[in-house]
Amino acid sequence: MDATDMGTDLKEVLLTEEQIGTTLDELAAHIDADYAGKDVLLVGVLKGAVMVMADLSRRLHTPLTMDWMAVSSYGSGTKSSGVVRILKDLDTDIDGRHVLIAEDIIDSGLTLSWLLANLRSRNPASVEVATLLRKPDAAKVDVDVRYVGFDVPSEFVVGYGLDYDGRYRNLPFVGTLAEHVYQR
Ligand code: 5GP
Numbered sequence: 001m002d003a004t005d006m007g008t009d010l011k012e013v014l015l016t017e018e019q020i021g022t023t024l025d026e027l028a029a030h031i032d033a034d035y036a037g038k039d040v041l042l043v044g045v046l047k048g049a050v051m052v053m054a055d056l057s058r059r060l061h062t063p064l065t066m067d068w069m070a071v072s073s074y075g076s077g078t079k080s081s082g083v084v085r086i087l088k089d090l091d092t093d094i095d096g097r098h099v100l101i102a103e104d105i106i107d108s109g110l111t112l113s114w115l116l117a118n119l120r121s122r123n124p125a126s127v128e129v130a131t132l133l134r135k136p137d138a139a140k141v142d143v144d145v146r147y148v149g150f151d152v153p154s155e156f157v158v159g160y161g162l163d164y165d166g167r168y169r170n171l172p173f174v175g176t177l178a179e180h181v182y183q184r
């Protein structure tokens, strides 16, 4: 799929499938080096992180298990509020485990800082974060994100797991939407 298949919905492709793949190769190499000799619990935050989970986990050689959480950040439209509700909790007891959270994007960082506090209260051996994308606002919140794929501008992006109104998650690239999409 490319910009043309999207009809007129897409404004611009910011990151191609190939760029994403190359960056995931690099992230996976770092993670493998950092977790040598350890067993990892890879936690995907639904639904946005499904592509990152699938493509990052397949590049990792570190022994791992996977689990999923679904959280909902109260807020309207395209901004999150930091008030978070667990829609689906982990099935795994993380006491003593090395937890690596896989995220699609960190914008305000509010969702993630809530998630980190929640998971740390469960006494894991460690908790780190790998995110494909990070926006500039994330710097305002004091969350330590060890693995970052790309720093992107403060624009609303879709694709590669990221949605607008439930759509566009299946795009293999990351892009921005044309103005008219937000008006319908
Ligand atoms: P934060 O709490 O860091 O502001 O936002 C985290 C969540 O908001 C992300 O996991 C994602 O679901 C959503 N989000 C933030 N920025 C974007 C964006 O540019 N595009 C899309 N589709 N979702 C975003």
Ligand code: MG
Residues within 6 Å of the ligand: 045, 046, 048, 049, 103, 104, 105
């Ligand atoms: Mg997310």
Ligand code: MG
Residues within 6 Å of the ligand: 048, 162, 163, 164
């Ligand atoms: Mg969304």
